[in-house]
Amino acid sequence: xxxxxxxxxxxxxxxxxxxxxxxxxxxxxxxxxxxxxxxxxxxxxxxxxxxxxxxxxxxxxxxxxxxxxxxxxxxxxxxxxxxxxxxxxxxxxxxxxxxxxxxxxxxxxxxxxxxxxxxxxxxxxxxxxxxxxxxxxxxxxxxxxxxxxxxxxxxxxxxxxxxxxxxxxxxxxxxxxxxxxxxxxxxxxxxxxxxxxxxxxxxxxxxxxxxxxxxxxxxxxx
Amino acid sequence: xxxxxxxxxxxxxxxxxxxxxxxxxxxxxxxxxxxxxxxxxxxxxxxxxxxxxxxxxxxxxxxxxxxxxxxxxxxxxxxxxxxxxxxxxxxxxxxxxxxxxxxxxxxxxxxxxxxxxxxxxxxxxxxxxxxxxxxxxxxxxxxxxxxxxxxxxxxxxxxxxxxxxxxxxxxxxxxxxxxxxxxxxxxxxxxxxxxxxxxxxxxxxxxxxxxxxxxxxxxxxx
Numbered sequence: 040x041x042x043x044x045x046x047x048x049x050x051x052x053x054x055x056x057x058x059x060x061x062x063x064x065x066x067x068x069x070x071x072x073x074x075x076x077x078x079x080x081x082x083x084x085x086x087x088x089x090x091x092x093x094x095x096x097x098x099x100x101x102x103x104x105x106x107x108x109x110x111x112x113x114x115x116x117x118x119x120x121x122x123x124x125x126x127x128x129x130x131x132x133x134x135x136x137x138x139x140x141x142x143x144x145x146x147x148x149x150x151x152x153x154x155x156x157x158x159x160x161x162x163x164x165x166x167x168x169x170x171x172x173x174x175x176x177x178x179x180x181x182x183x184x185x186x187x188x189x190x191x192x193x194x195x196x197x198x199x200x201x202x203x204x205x206x207x208x209x210x211x212x213x214x215x216x217x218x219x220x221x222x223x224x225x226x227x228x229x230x231x232x233x234x235x236x237x238x239x240x241x242x243x244x245x246x247x248x249x250x251x252x253x254x255x256x257x258x259x260x261x
Numbered sequence: 262x263x264x265x266x267x268x269x270x271x272x273x274x275x276x277x278x279x280x281x282x283x284x285x286x287x288x289x290x291x292x293x294x295x296x297x298x299x300x301x302x303x304x305x306x307x308x309x310x311x312x313x314x315x316x317x318x319x320x321x322x323x324x325x326x327x328x329x330x331x332x333x334x335x336x337x338x339x340x341x342x343x344x345x346x347x348x349x350x351x352x353x354x355x356x357x358x359x360x361x362x363x364x365x366x367x368x369x370x371x372x373x374x375x376x377x378x379x380x381x382x383x384x385x386x387x388x389x390x391x392x393x394x395x396x397x398x399x400x401x402x403x404x405x406x407x408x409x410x411x412x413x414x415x416x417x418x419x420x421x422x423x424x425x426x427x428x429x430x431x432x433x434x435x436x437x438x439x440x441x442x443x444x445x446x447x448x449x450x451x452x453x454x455x456x457x458x459x460x461x462x463x464x465x466x467x468x469x470x471x472x473x474x475x476x477x478x479x480x481x482x483x
Contacts, residue, residue: 076298076299076300076383076406077298077385077406077410077413077414078298078403078405078406078407078410079406104413105386105413105414105415105416106412106413106414106415107409107412107413109409109412109413127415131386131390131416133355133384133386133387160386161298161385161413161414162355162384162385162386163299163383163384164327164353164355164382164384164387165355165386165387168353181300181405183300183403183405183428183431184298184299184300184301185300187329187331188299188300190328190329190331191299191326191327191328191329191331191383192299192327192328192383193327193328193349194327194353206405208434209405209431209434212430212431212434214461239436
């Protein structure tokens with residue numbers, strides 16, 4: 040019979056997240072934990088971010104999925120180190136844990152990286168509960184998901200520092216209230232940085248790239 | 262220290278799901294477990310289904326959310342019994358368990374209902390693992406989420422009997438391949454019933470309504 044002691048598991052996840060933070064500090068690497076619902080556009084966004092930043096920074100990617108290596112394959116063209124975690128192999132977990140992230144980091148040559156983007160499993164609930172030792176928790180929300188998500192998934196929107204609002208090119212075809220979204224967001228996280236983009240069309244991407252670059256430079260002293 | 266024995270919890274969830282099935286059979290009630298990503302349009306879909314079916318059937322709704330009663334409020338205009346589960350009050354669970362569903366069923370007068378729609382928590386992962394004793398597991402996928410979801414969340418798409426493909430009114434504005442979706446779907450669940458709809462514009466809703474009515478009538482003998 041399998042017995043899991045929940046408190047210990049969460050404690051150990053947090054401890055390992057602390058070790059990761061220490062590792063990244065020593066190696067001068069900036070790490071983003073990118074989270075969202077399934078299908079909000081994380082991989083397309085990453086594709087565009089990597090395309091714009093790979094001349095300036097050395098980038099690595101950790102791809103989290105329950106099954107398939109589809110996302111990793113979509114990013115392979117950039118010729119950067121990518122590690123795929125398929126949680127289906129060990130139980131189909133719905134989030135990434137810090138112990139796995141640490142294993143991935145040991146698989147990279149951290150002396151040769153400036154930025155690691157972790158594309159977490161598509162899920163607005165569970166990934167929010169597990170720290171992975173990153174520098175920036177970023178939630179991607181697409182406008183097609185509606186305005187109520189910050190109210191309905193408060194832990195995710197409360198614990199992230201940045202929200203990327205994606206698919207704004209579809210706004211003309213939706214009955215969408217930006218005011219309602221912002222009201223819902225300010226109820227759970229009034230100081231949150233919001234950047235509106237269309238990853239497919241390019242709108243807002245310069246602002247996002249500037250935001251990320253500035254944060255990397257602040258940490259690694261470029 | 263909190264100790265949960267996982268095997269027992271899942272076993273007990275399954276046992277209670279069996280009790281629910283028995284209850285619903287005795288009371289002649291059809292129950293749908295509706296699942297999806299956050300923001301795929303479950304509540305809008307439910308609103309339209311209830312509007313079309315409430316003259317013919319007596320309907321009850323169980324709304325699952327981590328936080329807020331927003332969805333229940335949106336359906337309140339139909340003047341039907343609605344019970345809201347807010348999992349935030351007991352730990353923020355990311356799925357509905359059969360014990361809670363049973364509690365909800367005890368809150369309804371089942372002699373006065375023909376159909377219960379359970380709107381599960383927006384999450385493509387965890388709800389798939391927990392049976393709730395329904396007659397039909399239905400996954401709602403919106404076209405804006407991309408074609409790869411059946412491959413990436415195989416348990417959900419494999420264990421559902423019906424897929425409602427929503428937001429097809431947005432297809433002209435997306436780079437979307439229906440062939441790719443169907444290929445991904447047939448890899449995990451070749452016999453799945455697929456109904457394409459736009460809950461907001463009305464396309465395909467007649468087919469969905471016919472499908473649901475036929476299943477209800479088959480069970481309750483109308």
